Amino acid sequence: MTLGDWYAHGTRAPLRVASGSWAIFTRSDGRGPWCTLFHGFPTSSWDWHAVWPAIVARREALAFDFLGFGDSDKPRNHTYSIHEQADLAVAVWRRHAVTHTDLVVHDYGVSVAQEILARHAEGSLGVELMSVTFLNGGVYPDLHRPQPSQLMLLDPEQGPKLADLITAETFARALGATYAPERQPSIAELGDQWHTVAMHDGHRIGHLLETTRVPRHFIWGMLDPVSGAHMMARIAERMPDADIVRLADVAHWPQLEDPETVRTHLERILR
Numbered sequence: 001m002t003l004g005d006w007y008a009h010g011t012r013a014p015l016r017v018a019s020g021s022w023a024i025f026t027r028s029d030g031r032g033p034w035c036t037l038f039h040g041f042p043t044s045s046w047d048w049h050a051v052w053p054a055i056v057a058r059r060e061a062l063a064f065d066f067l068g069f070g071d072s073d074k075p076r077n078h079t080y081s082i083h084e085q086a087d088l089a090v091a092v093w094r095r096h097a098v099t100h101t102d103l104v105v106h107d108y109g110v111s112v113a114q115e116i117l118a119r120h121a122e123g124s125l126g127v128e129l130m131s132v133t134f135l136n137g138g139v140y141p142d143l144h145r146p147q148p149s150q151l152m153l154l155d156p157e158q159g160p161k162l163a164d165l166i167t168a169e170t171f172a173r174a175l176g177a178t179y180a181p182e183r184q185p186s187i188a189e190l191g192d193q194w195h196t197v198a199m200h201d202g203h204r205i206g207h208l209l210e211t212t213r214v215p216r217h218f219i220w221g222m223l224d225p226v227s228g229a230h231m232m233a234r235i236a237e238r239m240p241d242a243d244i245v246r247l248a249d250v251a252h253w254p255q256l257e258d259p260e261t262v263r264t265h266l267e268r269i270l271r
Contacts, residue, residue, distance in 0.1 A: 001049050007071055010045075015095065017087040019078070025071035026064040026092060030056030033130070034098050035270060037063040038089070040107025040137065044070025047106065050259035051266060058270055059102065064092050066108070086115040093127050102270060103132040106255065107227075110137025117212050133217040133269055135254045135262070136224045140234050178252040180223045185256065216242040217269050219262055221250035228252075243269070 010027030027045060035055055039047045045063040048055075055061045065072040066085045089112065093101070105113040113132055119125040179185060216239060222229045228251065236244060245265050250257045 001052070003046055003049075006046050006049055010071075012071055015088065015091045017084060017091055019084055022067050022073040022075075022088075024064055024067065024073070024088065024092070026062070026095075028060060028062045028096060030058075030060045032059050034096075034101035035059035035061050036089070036093070036098070036101045036103055037061065038103070038105040038109025038112050039063070039066070039069065040109055042069070046070065047253070048104075048255060051255050051263050054263035054267055055104075055270065058267065062092065062096060062098065062101070064088075066112070082111050082115050085112045086119065089116060090126065098127060100128045100130055102130045104135070104266065105132065105137065106135040107137045107252070110134055110139060114139075117214065120214065121212060129214045131215040131217060131269060132212075133219060133266065135219050136221050136227050136231075136252050138227055139231060178224065178226060180221070180249055180251040180257055182249060183251070183257040189256075210238050217245075217265075218242060219245045219247065219254050219265055221247050221252055221254045221257065223248075223250060224252040226252055 006027070007025070009029070010025055012023050012025045014021045015024045016022075025045070029052070037045065037048045037055075039045050044065045048063055052061060052063075067088055068074050068078070068080050092098075103113055103116070113134070116125065117129070117132065120127075120129050218232070218235060220228070220232045220235075222232060224231075232244070232246060235242065245261075247254055247258055247261060255262045
């Protein structure tokens with residue numbers, strides 16, 4: 001599957017949330033119970049392409065680009081928030097008449113999933129969660145170790161200036177550092193990830209889990225410099241009953257670095 005195929009088989013249509021009406025890219029395939037996938041920062045739903053066939057073989061899979069990512073709208077003068085992205089997820093579910101779904105989430109999507117789980121615990125979500133599977137992300141924010149470029153993008157003065165200077169080459173160097181040394185992506189693969197970031201000038205805007213009754217699964221790259229073994233140590237301590245898969249030679253991108261292993265475990269979880 002190519003990047004062009006991924007986007008050619010989805011739709012870009014308006015969805016309304018409290019902040020306005022935005023064009024959001026959404027893709028769904030397969031038959032059976034729903035499985036929804038949340039992608040990470042700074043890329044897009046394309047991150048799931050390598051495990052997509054395994055999911056659609058047993059589920060109706062639903063993926064979308066968050067506001068500000070991929071082929072969705074990327075308003076420049078906008079305050080982005082996790083709450084807004086959770087609202088967007090609910091709007092996507094409403095459009096597709098989803099009442100029950102499994103969740104598979106990565107990186108930034110982990111934070112959105114935590115907000116979704118909080119709403120589920122309060123009884124305000126309106127969708128029943130059957131399970132949630134986490135791939136590397138900031139489950140515990142105090143242990144999150146952002147890369148220097150991520151910290152600079154958050155600076156209100158330097159962030160916009162840095163964002164304007166990001167190129168395909170500087171993006172590739174920064175993203176390569178979050179892959180395991182033995183599992184480095186090709187130039188073409190990094191180029192695809194850059195393309196989803198740069199769509200619509202997107203590179204210029206970069207600036208109750210423990211107690212839930214929803215079954216929890218973790219597929220974790222232990223070499224991740226951002227949220228790797230140090231994050232998993234806390235997860236295992238706080239959630240000893242969770243299903244945990246540790247990938248010793250994988251870093252921040254399990255679904256891209258070792259898609260075969262991730263596919264195998266998703267097939268088991270979604271069975």
